[in-house]
Amino acid sequence: MPRTARCPAMVGDSPPMEALRRRLARLGPLQAPVLVTGETGVGKELAARALHGQSARHGRRFVAINCAALTPQLAPSELFGAVQGAYTGARTREGLFQAADGGTLFLDEVGELDPQTQGALLRVLETGRVRKVGATAGEPVDVRLVTATHRDLKAQVIQGAFRADLYHRIAALLVEVPPLRARLADLPELAGAVAPEAAHRLTEGAWARLSAHRWPGNVRELRNVLQRAAAEHDDGPLTAASLIFDALSGQAASAETGEGPLQARIARLVQTEFKRQAGNVRQTARVLAVSPTTVYRYLQLAADGPSPD
Structure with a gap:
């Protein structure tokens, strides 16, 4: 091929x-x-x-x-x-x-x-x-x-x-198509492809943190994390502390299935990002590394009103 x-x-x-x-x-x-x-x-x-x-x-x-x-x-x-x-x-x-x-x-x-x-x-x-x-x-x-x-x-x-x-x-x-967590050996090459401006600055500690992450948003999330780190730190090495993971990463299963104990909190996070992106669903989905369908689901949940955690 x-x-x-x-x-x-x-x-x-x-x-x-x-x-x-x-x-x-x-x-x-x-x-x-x-x-x-x-x-x-x-x-x-x-x-x-x-x-x-x-x-x-x-x-x-x-x-x-x-x-x-x-x-x-x-x-x-x-x-x-x-x-x-x-x-x-x-x-x-x-x-x-x-x-x-x-x-x-x-x-x-x-x-x-x-x-x-x-x-x-x-x-x-x-x-x-x-x-x-x-x-x-x-x-x-x-x-x-x-x-x-x-x-x-x-x-x-x-x-x-x-x-x-x-x-x-x-x-x-x-x-x-396999998830990123099933092919972590590809991380160095992937990082260089999606965010070359960040990849060459990553320290050993940063690589370790990247390898330990579950990557619910897969390659899209990797790109967001690295580009965000490069944007927030103009020069010098990017350490583990430089990496800011997406708000929904810890709730990946909930984000895709609509189930879980923190739904209202996640819905508020999605709604906040949606407003930050001027009501653009696709851009909101890209930033949060989830599907547009997930964004729609949580916007609807937010519109229905808060529920207790």
């Missing part, structure tokens, strides 16, 4: 990363849909791009969208397009499926799609045709679909939150 180390989350020669490269190389040339799984911040989109780069479609477009950002009202026109007059102010436009025609469409956080959009997506995969909102007939599209999620989609199927027939369509092939 061509070296993908220029993509930060693909950096490293640890056994888990070598195994990932081998799997991407094996599945890349195939045409079947791929479901990429892994925790928030591990680099699932980079794995999807590597699959695209290994395929015969590599010279065509790679189009990506985070489904967590699509409301039930927006998703159909965004994915499938619309015709003029389909709704107030609608103009004829192509959707992401047509934009990716001949190439690869990457749907990140596919588990966040609403049931109606799940059904429409299934029809596209079954027929190879996409029907714009307001249109009476479908148009053929040639797209390889790669999806990703940090959730347990099988559990969502059992709970009725995700269609079983759609799951079996998108999960023809599976790729799991």
